[in-house]
Amino acid sequence: MTTTFVRRTTKILVLNPNSSKQMTQGLEEAIRSMELSQSTEVYTYTAPERSPASIDDGEDVLKSAHEVNLDLAATGILGQYDAVLVACFSVHPLVGMLAERDGEFGRLVTTGIFEASALTCLSLLRTNKKWGIVTTGRFWDGHLTLGVNLFLGTGSRDVNTKFAGVETTGLIAGDFHGGVEPEVVRQKLREATARLLEKGDVECVVMGCAGMAGLEEIIRSVAVERYGSTLGNQLLVIDGVTAGIGLLEQMVRNKRAFQGT
Structure with missing residues (x-):
């Protein structure tokens, strides 16, 4: 007996770069209310405890980017996803840092809620x-x-x-x-x-x-x-979370359609 691959899902990671689990739970409630394609799977991530519990200034932004980047590198979990949404409303360095890793984890697309x-x-x-x-x-x-x-x-x-x-x-x-x-x-x-x-x-x-x-x-x-x-x-x-997930769905499709193999 043989099997044939027919359809691919899109896996999106919504990344909370602060260490507040309550904040992540709030994101999850918003995500559950969204109308998404049946082929789209959404997962959440909460930053390690070393990251600020609330990102309220430039120092917090940089600290969260540093700690999350270290954690992602150590765990290697980005290889499981097609797209990442950085759920901090700021000019967050993680957006650029993760975009630079495109190719390292397949065709990973990244944006932020900002x-x-x-x-x-x-x-x-x-x-x-x-x-x-x-x-x-x-x-x-x-x-x-x-x-x-x-x-x-x-x-x-x-x-x-x-x-x-x-x-x-x-x-x-x-x-x-x-x-x-x-x-x-x-x-x-x-x-x-x-x-x-x-x-x-x-x-x-x-x-x-x-x-x-x-x-x-x-x-x-x-x-x-x-x-x-x-x-x-x-x-x-x-x-921004709803906007970001919708945008990433389209970005993943576009990258598959327009980027060379």
């Missing part, structure tokens, strides 16, 4: 409309604004007419999973969203923290109050 969110917004925006980010602490304002301009090739000082900017809640990532009372999270997120929408013509709001997964309706409720039910419910609220 990059995936930006590309998703641009693909959905209507002419003359804008997108923006609501995120956690003040460090991320400059970090993400510069990151958007560099990622989209507009330069560090140029004005990006599609980007309305970054508004911060003053919270840290861990606050979205039990760090503070839910009502505090809700109020801070509403205030940041209102400031972003006040800039005008904002059609797409990105949740700039993986810990915000599942809080879309808080953001949309602000738009409903501002624009009314019909227009407010048309606001696009982007969760």
